[in-house]
Amino acid sequence: MAETLGILGAGKLGTVLGQLAVAAGYNVLIAGSGSKEKIELTVETLVPQAVPTTAAVACQQADTIILALPLGKYLTLSPSALAGKTVIDAMNYWWEVDGPRPDLTDPHRSSSELVAAFLKKSHVVKAFNHIGYHDLFDEPRPHGQAGRKAVAIAGDEQKYVEKAAELVERFGFDPVYAGPLAAGIRMEPGSAVFGANVAADELKKLLADFEKTKRGKEVFLARKKAERN
Amino acid sequence: MIDPQKIVFGLDSFGDIPTDDANKLMTQAQAIRQVVTEAKVADELGIDVIALGEHHRSEYAISSPETVLAGIATQTKQITLASGVTVLSSDDPVRVYERFATLDALSNGRAEVVLGRGSFTESFPLFGYDLSDYDLLFEEKINLFSRLLEEGTITWSGKTRAALDGIEVFPKTEKGHLATRVAVGGSPESVVRAARYGFPITLAIIGGSPKRFTSYVKLYQKAAQKFGTQTAPIAFHSHGVIADSDEEAMTLAWEHIRKSMVRIGNERGWVPMSRTQFEQEVKQGSIYAGSPETVAQKLAAAIRQLGAGRFELAYGAGELAATKRLRTIELYATKVIPRVREILAEE
Numbered sequence: 001m002a003e004t005l006g007i008l009g010a011g012k013l014g015t016v017l018g019q020l021a022v023a024a025g026y027n028v029l030i031a032g033s034g035s036k037e038k039i040e041l042t043v044e045t046l047v048p049q050a051v052p053t054t055a056a057v058a059c060q061q062a063d064t065i066i067l068a069l070p071l072g073k074y075l076t077l078s079p080s081a082l083a084g085k086t087v088i089d090a091m092n093y094w095w096e097v098d099g100p101r102p103d104l105t106d107p108h109r110s111s112s113e114l115v116a117a118f119l120k121k122s123h124v125v126k127a128f129n130h131i132g133y134h135d136l137f138d139e140p141r142p143h144g145q146a147g148r149k150a151v152a153i154a155g156d157e158q159k160y161v162e163k164a165a166e167l168v169e170r171f172g173f174d175p176v177y178a179g180p181l182a183a184g185i186r187m188e189p190g191s192a193v194f195g196a197n198v199a200a201d202e203l204k205k206l207l208a209d210f211e212k213t214k215r216g217k218e219v220f221l222a223r224k225k226a227e228r229n
Numbered sequence: 230m231i232d233p234q235k236i237v238f239g240l241d242s243f244g245d246i247p248t249d250d251a252n253k254l255m256t257q258a259q260a261i262r263q264v265v266t267e268a269k270v271a272d273e274l275g276i277d278v279i280a281l282g283e284h285h286r287s288e289y290a291i292s293s294p295e296t297v298l299a300g301i302a303t304q305t306k307q308i309t310l311a312s313g314v315t316v317l318s319s320d321d322p323v324r325v326y327e328r329f330a331t332l333d334a335l336s337n338g339r340a341e342v343v344l345g346r347g348s349f350t351e352s353f354p355l356f357g358y359d360l361s362d363y364d365l366l367f368e369e370k371i372n373l374f375s376r377l378l379e380e381g382t383i384t385w386s387g388k389t390r391a392a393l394d395g396i397e398v399f400p401k402t403e404k405g406h407l408a409t410r411v412a413v414g415g416s417p418e419s420v421v422r423a424a425r426y427g428f429p430i431t432l433a434i435i436g437g438s439p440k441r442f443t444s445y446v447k448l449y450q451k452a453a454q455k456f457g458t459q460t461a462p463i464a465f466h467s468h469g470v471i472a473d474s475d476e477e478a479m480t481l482a483w484e485h486i487r488k489s490m491v492r493i494g495n496e497r498g499w500v501p502m503s504r505t506q507f508e509q510e511v512k513q514g515s516i517y518a519g520s521p522e523t524v525a526q527k528l529a530a531a532i533r534q535l536g537a538g539r540f541e542l543a544y545g546a547g548e549l550a551a552t553k554r555l556r557t558i559e560l561y562a563t564k565v566i567p568r569v570r571e572i573l574a575e576e
């Protein structure tokens with residue numbers, strides 16, 4: 001039987017990831033912040049084979065959940081409903097949407113570490129955050145095809161990183177391991193990876209170059225200072 | 230498909246600051262006058278729409294589109310005078326109605342309001358609104374605005390502005406209805422909302438293939454069916470520059486369109502667009518840069534794919550020289566538009 005995948009967020013990213021998941025053969029459940037009725041038409045039209053539902057039902061029925069909601073709203077997630085699940089965090093801080101939120105741009109912690117600290121009993125892996133939804137729509141390619149693009153993954157537990165890698169692979173992209181969840185900061189806004197729609201080799205290079213970016217230097221200095229204190 | 234002769238073609242500007250003949254950046258005031266000049270040329274050349282967007286940032290001169298449009302109104306004859314967009318969330322719907330109804334009077338019925346959430350949110354702190362009310366503000370204000378469009382006596386209450394109790398708002402328009410559209414950037418919820426109110430939509434397609442939006446067009450139609458509202462052919466907006474040769478247009482687009490996108494992207498922590506990405510955008514994506522024939526082919530394909538009834542070219546991104554902007558407008562009007570109609574009629 002096909003594996004069931006839940007997507008929280010029925011916006012730009014959630015619907016495109018839904019399309020990729022359906023194409024990859026998953027049973028897909030999509031939820032917004034509210035009722036099923038509110039997103040029914042959207043899901044029916046944009047992701048015809050997926051099932052619109054509520055976040056509660058999606059969490060209940062799927063073992064793997066993708067977070068495709070505004071990062072500023074992560075505290076509205078239910079840690080108990082997500083307990084024991086593989087949680088793929090695709091969220092970014094976006095000031096236009098989230099407003100000023102120093103907690104979400106803290107140089108000492110990646111935003112995915114914050115999410116993981118909140119979802120204590122979930123297995124959080126960061127993926128799909130750095131590539132634009134239109135690139136996700138335009139660029140999936142079969143394994144091994146020339147020009148295939150890559151998606152970076154950060155996570156602490158190998159088993160769940162592998163699960164995320166399988167998802168990336170089946171969605172039509174090459175998975176690239178970026179390191180533990182703390183390394184997720186190398187994929188955040190301000191990093192050289194953020195917005196990158198490139199092949200695996202190039203993506204690895206960009207991940208390694210983090211320290212050379214403005215954000216990378218900022219993070220490095222802040223952490224150094226914290227060490228000294 | 231829509232009759233190719235009936236497709237509406239427009240120009241969009243945010244009031245970017247161009248360089249003058251001496252290669253010097255214009256002042257913001259000059260940039261505003263430049264837009265008026267361009268609109269006059271567009272009107273004379275038969276372009277259907279000029280749409281001006283509201284911004285509150287140093288690189289764009291236009292913060293009050295309807296004031297610039299009022300200036301254009303008195304110097305033009307046929308061109309539709311639209312905003313693109315009016316950031317309704319941080320404005321007062323009553324004032325928006327009043328200003329555009331006034332513009333409609335000045336222009337003999339050529340005003341059009343294009344409502345949107347805007348791709349920037351700097352108007353929120355500027356006018357004292359809280360970004361966390363983003364959804365509520367737009368939802369309530371679009372509701373009030375749709376009521377104002379009825380031009381009758383209005384009773385309304387909400388959380389985001391003072392209640393109206395049996396109030397009438399003036400001036401009334403001669404047609405009895407101010408033309409209104411909603412611009413959407415890719416959020417499915419916005420498409421559904423526009424359909425709920427029966428507003429025509431303009432899709433802002435600033436990156437990636439237009440194909441992605443075909444399902445949004447379907448969503449719009451399905452939603453309208455569900456709500457029993459009317460639909461109109463969709464419009465879309467994209468950036469471009471037209472020059473006598475592909476090479477020149479590519480150089481200008483790289484230098485100016487890309488640069489302005491990179492600058493905006495920087496603020497959001499986005500990596501700069503690479504040469505490969507840029508070329509991909511021009512070839513398969515949504516930057517319309519090239520000679521008239523190249524742009525016409527690309528545009529005709531996108532119009533056909535989306536079943537669109539209207540296209541608006543954002544023609545002057547970045548610090549593109551005023552002369553190049555004018556050249557784009559001339560080539561668009563005299564070569565590209567007729568050629569697009571011809572290509573569409575051929576099939």
Ligand SMILES: NC(=O)c1ccc[n+]([C@@H]2O[C@H](COP(=O)([O-])OP(=O)(O)OC[C@H]3O[C@@H](n4cnc5c(N)ncnc54)[C@H](OP(=O)(O)O)[C@@H]3O)[C@@H](O)[C@H]2O)c1
Nearest residue numbers: 009010011012013032033068069070071091092129132133
């Ligand atoms: N757009 C991209 O290209 C892109 C690419 C990579 C990553 N991302 C990240 O993906 C996330 C979503 O971005 P987007 O562009 O798709 O935004 P969007 O179009 O505004 O969609 C956000 C969706 O999240 C839903 N939502 C809010 N709170 C929720 C909750 N507690 N449970 C379930 N759903 C909830 C919203 O539903 P309601 O309308 O009911 O509130 C809406 O459907 C952001 O964190 C963004 O940084 C975006």
